[in-house]
Amino acid sequence: MVKIFLNGCCGRMGKAIANLCYNNPDYKIVAGGDIIENNTYDFPVYTSLNECTEEFDVIIDFSNAKAVPTILEFALNRKKPFICCTTALSDETVASILKASETIPVFKSANMSLGINMMVELCKQATRILYPEFDIEIVEAHHNRKLDAPSGTAIMIANGIKEEIDDNVEYVYDRHSVNKARSKNEIGISSIRGGNIVGEHSAMFISDEEIVTISHSAQTRDVFAKGALTAAKFMAGKEKGYYTMSDVIAQYIGE
Numbered sequence: 001m002v003k004i005f006l007n008g009c010c011g012r013m014g015k016a017i018a019n020l021c022y023n024n025p026d027y028k029i030v031a032g033g034d035i036i037e038n039n040t041y042d043f044p045v046y047t048s049l050n051e052c053t054e055e056f057d058v059i060i061d062f063s064n065a066k067a068v069p070t071i072l073e074f075a076l077n078r079k080k081p082f083i084c085c086t087t088a089l090s091d092e093t094v095a096s097i098l099k100a101s102e103t104i105p106v107f108k109s110a111n112m113s114l115g116i117n118m119m120v121e122l123c124k125q126a127t128r129i130l131y132p133e134f135d136i137e138i139v140e141a142h143h144n145r146k147l148d149a150p151s152g153t154a155i156m157i158a159n160g161i162k163e164e165i166d167d168n169v170e171y172v173y174d175r176h177s178v179n180k181a182r183s184k185n186e187i188g189i190s191s192i193r194g195g196n197i198v199g200e201h202s203a204m205f206i207s208d209e210e211i212v213t214i215s216h217s218a219q220t221r222d223v224f225a226k227g228a229l230t231a232a233k234f235m236a237g238k239e240k241g242y243y244t245m246s247d248v249i250a251q252y253i254g255e
């Protein structure tokens with residue numbers, strides 16, 4: 001059984017993880033952290049991290065970008081693996097997470113879904129085969145409450161594709177401000193916002209004769225919660241270092 005400290009436990013993702021862990025023999029949340037007081041869980045919720053005395057194997061964080069430096073310090077003090085799922089982090093915070101990986105095991109992914117991370121691997125393979133003959137365009141769609149565009153996941157897919165291309169790749173976001181024909185080294189990234197869409201991502205590889213589309217559709221937030229728990233199992237007992245979902249996927253493809 002993996003014992004978890006869950007930061008941001010009162011939020012949407014926190015609740016999804018708490019639900020999946022309830023009466024689950026593989027995972028136990030032993031304590032949580034949030035700025036909201038909560039006594040409805042079967043574990044204590046701390047608004048001040050240094051009051052936590054429980055022992056745990058990993059920390060899962062789904063909170064807020066501003067909260068990450070504090071929970072990272074907590075992970076360093078307790079010398080425990082830190083799984084950072086919070087997004088929209090500043091460059092400074094990303095750098096301090098990287099630095100922390102020299103001391104403790106750290107896991108970071110802008111999208112904890114196993115399916116999306118497999119999609120990135122498939123897009124990398126497709127790029128190796130189809131670029132430069134095929135133009136590459138990414139389209140993403142999310143609910144109407146999402147603040148950032150494009151999604152961190154669309155960027156993650158683009159970055160994966162870019163790794164496979166020797167040319168100097170340029171990202172072109174939407175196309176309204178660019179009145180010129182597309183050049184070969186572009187990856188177009190376009191966003192749609194509406195209703196309650198959990199998360200749709202498509203990577204299109206387009207030639208003059210055919211179109212290959214690799215797509216992923218998240219049906220519920222539980223995909224991210226389940227991915228975070230898979231990461232928790234993967235990280236429990238790991239050595240210091242920087243890990244991502246690619247390391248989890250590598251177990252399945254035997255790299």
Ligand SMILES: NC(=O)c1ccc[n+]([C@@H]2O[C@H](COP(=O)([O-])OP(=O)(O)OC[C@H]3O[C@@H](n4cnc5c(N)ncnc54)[C@H](O)[C@@H]3O)[C@@H](O)[C@H]2O)c1
Pocket residue numbers: 007008009010011012013014033034035036062063064065066067084085086087088109110111112113224
């Ligand atoms: N990596 C992924 O796959 C993935 C998936 C979904 C969401 N996210 C990210 O996870 C984060 C949380 O998402 P959410 O939908 O649950 O948001 P949410 O707003 O519903 O929940 C965030 C929770 O964090 C708490 N919080 C805020 N400041 C805090 C602090 N200083 N210390 C402790 N807790 C604090 C809030 O009170 C709230 O309960 C966001 O950054 C979101 O973009 C990542």
